[in-house]
Amino acid sequence: MKPIKTAILSFGLSGKAFHAPFIDLHKGFELTGIWERTKSESVHFYPGTTIYRSLEEILADDSIELVVVNTPTATHFDYTKKVLEAGKHAVVEKAFTTTTAEAIELKKIAEEKNSVLSVFQNRRWDSDFKTVKKIIDEDWLGEIMEVEIHFDRYKEELSPKPHKEIPAPGAGILNDLSPHLIDQALVLFGMPEAVFADLRMTRPGSKVDDYFEILFYYPMLRVRLKSGYQVREPFPAYVVHGRKGSFLKSRADVQETMLVANHKPNLTDWGTEPESEQGLLHTEKDGEVIRRKVPTLQGNYYDYYDGIYESIRNNKPVQVSAEDGIRVMRIIDTCFESSRQRRALPIG
Template sequence: MQTIRTAILSFGLSGKVFHAPFIHQHPGYELVSIWERTKSASVEIYPYVKIVRSFEEILDDENIDLVIVNTPTGTHYEYAKKVLEAGKHAVVEKAFTSTVEEAIHLDQLAIEKNKVLSVFQNRRWDSDFQTVQKVIKDGLLGTVLEAEFHFDRFKDELSPKKHKETAGPGAGLLYDLGPHLIDQSICLFGMPEAVFADIRTLRTHSQVDDYIDLLLYYSSVRVRLKSGLLVKEPIPSFIVHGSVGSFIKSRADIQEAALLAGEKPDQPNWGEEPVSEMGLLNTKIHGTEERRQVPTLAGNYGSYYDLLYGALTGKNDNPVSAKDGIRVMQILEAAVKSNRDKKVIDL
């Protein structure tokens, strides 16, 4: 089995929770290096991994095949560019870049260097979204006419991470949780024709946006995407209405909480939601009215790394291509312009 020798550029929440556990457990990857600027936190969990103190150590290491760019959004373009120029494959966290222009340039560079460039959109493999996707694909709602997706939290205090709360490229909720919602919409409905956005700052002393309301215009379906950091009582996160029925579902994927608690993704029943979080389907099937709960599919972020391994070894397509990332960036930029100009922006 071909081994993909991998390095991670940060061991904060992203590296520790979303990347290292899945790279570690996959037989096709070898976690070689982790860039920790001053700490050595990774040694307790991965004592076999080399801790490096500079980005250049990773770029100069000819034994590294793949680099995970999971640093703050404003650095994604610079780091991913250098990774590709060093002849290595790259996975870039969301938001892919700070601008569409940067995203297009990275895509072109990856093609020029014949390297795989992938965007880490792990929320495609959330249990809740997987279930919504299956309900729609199976035709249980008929023709989808309206969809509303929420990604809400309650965080009235500012984050201690300065890059998250300091105004600048890629900062704010639009570029933090917005890419998840937008990517999920594109997965289900394709690229919209236009965008209207209302983007606000509601928390006291916040310097960045913490509320977004996006309306994506399609010819046959109305899609609304919302996210806020002052939502104390959650409502259904997925509301989908079709020509014969409706489906509502909570955002209840357990993987992030399990990983934060130190659980390993190779354990039995990984990614299975509580039965109490099943979605509600109200529809008509073969002329018969049905109103019932729908069992939730298990989530698994490891599926991304399985598919990425296939892409790196020439067995399947890139699970989340740079072009996927470009599409998300185009909608993000259109949303910023729409909010500024208070008008619908054509794509």
């Protein structure tokens, strides 16, 4: 197994918690270097890696095959374009870009360079979402009629990171959290016919959107996506109603909490939720009414990077493709316009 030499463009929360641990765990990768502009924090966690002081140093290193673009959203297009034009593969944090047009251009460059380009939609591998998907795929609820997906928090203070709070391309909760929920909805149900979005600023002093409610229109189904910072008592993260029954599930994936606490992932019991967070299934099967808790599947972001390895080394289809990223950006662009016009808009 020839390891894929990999560089990460930032060692903040994203690099430290979501990327480096799984690249380091996977035998098919070698964490070659990390871009730290002034600090040298990564050396304490990964002493064998090189600290780069500029993107140009990374691009000039011919041994590096894969670059993780996990910098602020406004930089994604420019940095990813340079990475692809240097002949390297790229994993890009969400939001993929700041516009659909940028996302389309990156896909075109990747195809011209025969490079793997993927968006880091790690929440597909959350334990809670995997369980919801299994319930739907196994047809426990019949035809799905109504779905709500929430990503709520209670936090009034503004982020100390300027790129999150100053009005600019890539700022705001729609760019920060909605890509998770939009991607999950698209995985489950595909592209909607139309979208309505309500964006608001709710925290004292906020200058960017910090609340959204998005409604996806399908022929019969409606999917509602919600996120905000004024939710002290959270709603179930997943509420799924079908013609035969319902499934309710909390957002209880433990991976982020464990990673932020510097726990190293593994391939055995990682991503295992407590039994107390099991979802509630209330449905009917073969004439019998069923109301019971459902064991939660194990989550593991390792599977995302395992897919990247298979795509680069074995030419397998990319699990989260550039086209997936384009679809999410089309929804986000439509949401901004829908909120401005205060009406539902078709997805062209």
